[in-house]
Amino acid sequence: MGAIEAANKNIKNILRKMIDNYKDWYEQLPYTLLGYRITARTSTGATPYLLVYGAEAVIPAEVEIPSLRIIQEAELDDAEWIRKRYEELALIDEKRMIVVCHGQLYQQRMARAFNKHARTRVFQVEQLVLKQIFPNQEEYKGKFAPNWQGLYMVRKVLSGGDVLHSLCL
Structure with missing residues (x-):
């Protein structure tokens, strides 16, 4: 902010x-x-x-x-x-x-x-993860809005712990 x-x-x-x-x-x-x-x-x-x-x-x-x-x-x-x-x-x-x-x-x-x-988390390739929805996202507002979205598979782990992922269907 x-x-x-x-x-x-x-x-x-x-x-x-x-x-x-x-x-x-x-x-x-x-x-x-x-x-x-x-x-x-x-x-x-x-x-x-x-x-x-x-x-x-x-x-x-x-x-x-x-x-x-x-x-x-x-x-x-x-x-x-x-x-x-x-x-x-x-x-x-x-x-x-x-x-x-x-x-x-x-x-x-x-x-x-x-x-x-903060807890550091180590991700592995092909691990299944959920993506957190933050409160300031316009499409997800309200009392009954979900906290997490999708089921994603980690495709690549980058330096610093960032991950590239794709949506699993």
């Missing part, structure tokens, strides 16, 4: 909860989207807002009750503020590279966790 599909799925789940819990959900939508954009992702270790703009967002509560970060920036003169912003923009690429490295490490951890529970 791509990153866009995952983001859309998360936003859709948030909206579904809002529709169930709030009568005027459309008034809460901007706050919900802001919350989504400023929440750090486990896979990247950063917020989407940081990745786009190179700095963390100022949330509405920080405007009313200034945080230490806001107070420090308010005390800067214009030239110093511009210099600081320029330095932050120069660091955006570095921050993005750190996020890419974090994402790669996250993927490796997830692969190790998955592979720890």
Whole structure:
């Protein structure tokens, strides 16, 4: 699943909860989207807002009750503020590279966790096998859809455990 599909799925789940819990959900939508954009992702270790703009967002509560970060920036003169912003923009690429490295490490951890529970199977030529039907296949949906299809004969075992098969009638 791509990153866009995952983001859309998360936003859709948030909206579904809002529709169930709030009568005027459309008034809460901007706050919900802001919350989504400023929440750090486990896979990247950063917020989407940081990745786009190179700095963390100022949330509405920080405007009313200034945080230490806001107070420090308010005390800067214009030239110093511009210099600081320029330095932050120069660091955006570095921050993005750190996020890419974090994402790669996250993927490796997830692969190790998955592979720890995966069983390797060795297939032999002329062995009879069934093919698993995955839930995202359009023609096989629903409660009573089969989990397996066909009866296949292994014709050739390739390196890495992949097999070439043909349908047995």
